[in-house]
Amino acid sequence: MRCFLQGAGEPVALPDGVAVLLGRGPLTGVTDRKCSRRQVEIVANYAERTARVTQVGPGGAGREPHVGGAGGAGPGGLGHAAARAAPLAGQRALPARAAFRGAPRDPLPTPQKTPPLPRAPPGPRAPPSGSAWHRHGPLLVFAAPGLRPSAQIAGFDLDGTLIGTKSGKVFPTGPEDWRILYPEIPKKLKQLHSDGYKIVVFTNQLGLARGRLRPADFQAKVEAVGQRLGVPLQVLVATGPGIYRKPVLGMWEHLCEQANEGLAVSVEKSFYVGDAAGRPPNWAPGRKKKDFSCSDRLFALNAGLRFHTPEEFFLGWGPAAFALPAFDPRALDPAAPLWDPPEAALVSPRPEVLVAVGFPGAGKTTFLRRHLLPAGYVHVNRDTLGSWQRCVAACQAALAQGRSVAVDNTNPDPESRQRYVACARAAGTPCRCLLFTASLQQAQHNNRFREMTESGHVPVSDVVLLSYKRRFVAPEEAEGFAQVLRVPFVPHFADPQRRRLFCQFSQG
Missing domain, CATH: 3.40.50.1000 (HAD superfamily/HAD-like)
Structure with missing residues (x-):
């Protein structure tokens, strides 16, 4: 036995227990743009020879539609009774209906109302309980x-x-x-x-x-x-x-x-x-x-x-040659030195400007929060302040108060870094650079990990990462830095489960 939705377009198959989403398009013949392309969900039950229809598009997503009433898509649209009650062969006024083929042609029983469906995470809707x-x-x-x-x-x-x-x-x-x-x-x-x-x-x-x-x-x-x-x-x-x-x-x-x-x-x-x-x-x-x-x-x-x-x-062929990704998350050493040269002092006893340089996701913010902010450095972050002009103003204000500053931006080229070198020079304080050495592949991995473990985090696209790579010029002391410290990415996880996830390859 098979079931098909019959209407203005070609018959649409309704497999047993499988949610079928229908709306505006050639399958239904509906052209009214008030009707969504995913307007209703239909689940056929071959055993009971009924179909459950739920409106998921405009006009009450997740609600059991009202059979025969005015709908959000207007008369003749799928939001109207035409497709909301489409599976009812006995509804003569409806331009769409469902026919069970391979079974006696006795009238189908009227489907019973079901409670509203809960709002679910993105993805296809699950068929009803008992389905495969x-x-x-x-x-x-x-x-x-x-x-x-x-x-x-x-x-x-x-x-x-x-x-x-x-x-x-x-x-x-x-x-x-x-x-x-x-x-x-x-x-x-x-x-x-x-x-x-x-x-x-x-x-x-x-x-x-x-x-x-x-x-x-x-x-x-x-x-x-x-x-x-x-x-x-x-x-x-x-x-x-x-x-x-x-x-x-x-x-x-x-x-x-x-x-x-x-x-x-x-x-x-x-x-x-x-x-x-x-x-x-x-x-x-x-x-x-x-x-x-x-x-x-x-x-x-x-x-x-x-x-x-x-x-x-x-x-039965023999093994072929292959190449693994350049970055292996399992190879990172949690006991590695946190900066290079390791004998250099990270925290200055007098006011200074520290300019961070590195890919988005290279670990800059985490490192600064863990090691510099507790020592009293003022955190100047473009993600928070919104523009480099505001970052420069915040840097100048902190230096005027005799405080040290940690600039948490990507700062890929001498032009972007020179703004903060000039601030330090004007205040009569030294300026150092922290070069976060994570590669493009490492940054991509870190950003994917962050998306999987931090809710609400804005994803960093490859376009942004590649833009940084194109603009990047390695910082040198000749730019006005008193010192350039290299900071590798050293993983630190208190939660073993997060460590296991981080150490998995996450991109093929």
């Missing part, structure tokens, strides 16, 4: 019928590992544009299942959060892939950035801690297969393109799992 799909914030989890827990996990990426595109294009052209990547895959997975492994797919699908991929289409695709493979799959889907997105271990940790029915996972007996392996151009005959990233290999490395590429695992 469940959501945990930005993590979407599928468990096929017959799935059993196991200490042995056979982990796989999805796109480029288990499936490819029929069209031959890098990205699928639609929900039906997929095929099993290699003929050997179903037999291999069935053997793993027979050997007691649980087959688990870990996949990044940022398109779900960005609206480029319809949740219902993706969920139906996953279930179809599982049926074609012929084994029960567990599928964990990172729908957005953050701790669940590979190579960070949020999905793996969720599996081990919450999604294996309490059975401990053996890392030694488990493995992971993925195509994002950091392989260079021409890594094999006929394979001219390099891997788009190294995220799958790093995911396995973070988890301590054995790693294979699809060609190695399914086709």
Whole structure:
């Protein structure tokens, strides 16, 4: 039995228990711009032969729509009764309806009202309780019928590992544009299942959060892939950035801690297969393109799992060359000297100006707050004051009061630094420079870590980091500095859990 929403456009499939979001567009034929592209959510229940319709667009997001009344999108729009009550075949006045095919054509029972849905984190809505799909914030989890827990996990990426595109294009052209990547895959997975492994797919699908991929289409695709493979799959889907997105271990940790029915996972007996392996151009005959990233290999490395590429695992090819990222967060030494030269005094006994230089995310603010502000230095920060002119004025005011100043800006070039050198010279005080030596890759890692652990923090884009890199000129004493101290990034964490997260590769 199947269910389709029928209206002005083409019939829209309503899979059993899967939330389908509809609104203005060619699928529905609705053109009224008062109607959102994500106006209503429809969940079909094949067992009861009913459909629950919830308005999520303008006019009362998260409320069960009023059947037959005036709606926020106006008559004829999805915000009106036309699509809010669309699944009711018995509502003759409505231009859209749902038909269950493959079952007797007796009238459908009227759906019962449901309480308002709670406002959820960004990501696709979870199907109702009892469904194979469940959501945990930005993590979407599928468990096929017959799935059993196991200490042995056979982990796989999805796109480029288990499936490819029929069209031959890098990205699928639609929900039906997929095929099993290699003929050997179903037999291999069935053997793993027979050997007691649980087959688990870990996949990044940022398109779900960005609206480029319809949740219902993706969920139906996953279930179809599982049926074609012929084994029960567990599928964990990172729908957005953050701790669940590979190579960070949020999905793996969720599996081990919450999604294996309490059975401990053996890392030694488990493995992971993925195509994002950091392989260079021409890594094999006929394979001219390099891997788009190294995220799958790093995911396995973070988890301590054995790693294979699809060609190695399914086709028996030999290992290919690969390259890991230049920055390895595990290599940082928490016992390293905090500045260089280490014999230099960090805090001055008399008033001075300290000018910090470094990437956003290089550790400047943390270092100054930990070591300089407790010694009485005035913190001059452009993030707080808003402009370099205000920073210069604050520096001048502090020096006039006989206080030392720590300038917490990126200050990439001599022009930006000279403003504070001039302040110190005018006040008759020395000016020193703290050069924070974190690389671009280190700064990117630190900013991703900050986004994952600090709520409300404004993300620092790569555009900003690359702009700093282009402008950067290494500071020298000839600019007017009495001394230039180099400050490496030395991690310091009181919380072991935060330390573990920091030491994971976070970008492929």
